[in-house]
Amino acid sequence: MKSDQTGTIRLAAGRVVRETFEVTTADGVRIFVATKYVPGMENKQAVLLLHPGNGLGHIYWDLPLSGYSVMDYLAQHSFRVFALDSRGFGDSEHPQRVTYDGCSQDVEAVVKHIQRQYAFGKVNLIAMSHGATVASYFVGKNQDNIERLVLIGYQYKKRAGGEKAQQAVVDLVNKGVFYVHEKPSLEPGPEIYDSPPEVLQLYHDLIKQKNPTRTITIRTDEAGRDAGAANIPHLRVPTLIIRGDHDINSQDDNLQCFRDIEAREKAYLEIGNAGHSSAREKTRMVLFRAILGWLTD
Structure with missing residues (x-):
């Protein structure tokens, strides 16, 4: 990056490159990871992103x-960015039962790989919803x-959907149903407050194309x-809470x-005109x- 005479930061020109790799956790689960960076730009820090509980x-x-x-x-701002698929989601392995301890092992395996292969001493962790719960489990033992830590839409002690929704999940698991398909929708709902139609359409189309499944055993x-x-x-790690x-x-x-x-x-930020899935909102x-x-x- 360079500064002009006004002191404004101008991003170095460069194409963002995407690469993928896999790691194997201590308990033998295969985890998919994507990474993005700008070639020729010095990456001063590593960032690992933990996704919410959606099949994508x-x-x-x-x-x-x-x-x-x-x-x-973030890649355009000089970060080496990594994003994993937790076990039971996306392109990672789908074991029958998924627990927060298991998802924490996913994060541990990826963090160790980043430290070893990319020579970063520490990793920044950004986590959303389900990912934030995984982060709270992981960071407690790996501070x-x-x-630095960012928790977005973290369900700390409150349970989304209440007891009725929770019991419905338990009933499915007891019947031997461990995965459900993502349900595409073009309508704003509990996750989205004010998202542009083209974003809702894109998300809908991605789900239809990939037909992803997601674990429900984690909810139990x-x-x-x-x-x-x-x-x-x-927590001693500098932490930002966002909702x-x-x-x-x-x-x-x-x-x-x-x-x-x-x-x-630590800091707390509440974003106006945003729902649970704030990365897809107009704001x-x-x-x-x-x-x-x-x-x-």
């Missing part, structure tokens, strides 16, 4: 629509490996979820999470810039 996995962070890829945005792992929440008061003001899944839960965090360096650039500011502070 890491694609949530890399929508093929101009201005909607978090991976491209020395994480530079209350012990793992509670273990992650129990780590929050002991959309129309996110019905987190509500006041995120503010309580912020208050409970032990870290001296997404508030999210993008907040993440960038937190990582470069």
Whole structure:
């Protein structure tokens, strides 16, 4: 990057390159990882993105629509960006049962690979919804490996959908149903507050094309979820909590999470006119810039 005479930062010109690789976890599960960077641009930090609980996995962070890829945005700002598919999602292996401990092992395997293969001492972690729960579980035991943490739409102690929805998942698992197909929709709903029609259409089309399945057994792992929440008061890692003001899944839960965090360096941001899936909203650039500011502070 270069500065002009006004002091404004101008991004170095360059094409964002995408590569993929796989790692194997300690318990033998194959995990898919995508990475993006700009060749010739010095990557001062590594960022690992953890997706929400949708079947498309890491694609949530890399929508093929101009201005909607978090991976491209951060890569263009000198970060080496990684995004994994948790077990049970996307292109990673789909074991019959998925737990938060297992998903934490996915993160551990990828972080170790980044440190070993790319020579980064620590990794920044950005996590959304399901990914934020995984992050809370992982970081509690691996704080020395994480530079900074961003939790978006984190369901700290509140359960999305309530007891009725939770029981429906339990009933399916008891019947031997461990995976369900993603349901495409062109309508805004609990996840989305104000997203452009072309974004809703793109997401709908991606789901129709890939016909992805996602694990539901993770929803039955209350012990793992509670273990992650129990780590929050002991976090020393600089942590940013973000939620959309129309996110019905987190509500006041995120503010309580912020208050409970032990870290001296922490922040709380509520984005206006945004729902749970804030990376797909019209106001997404508030999210993008907040993440960038937190990582470069």
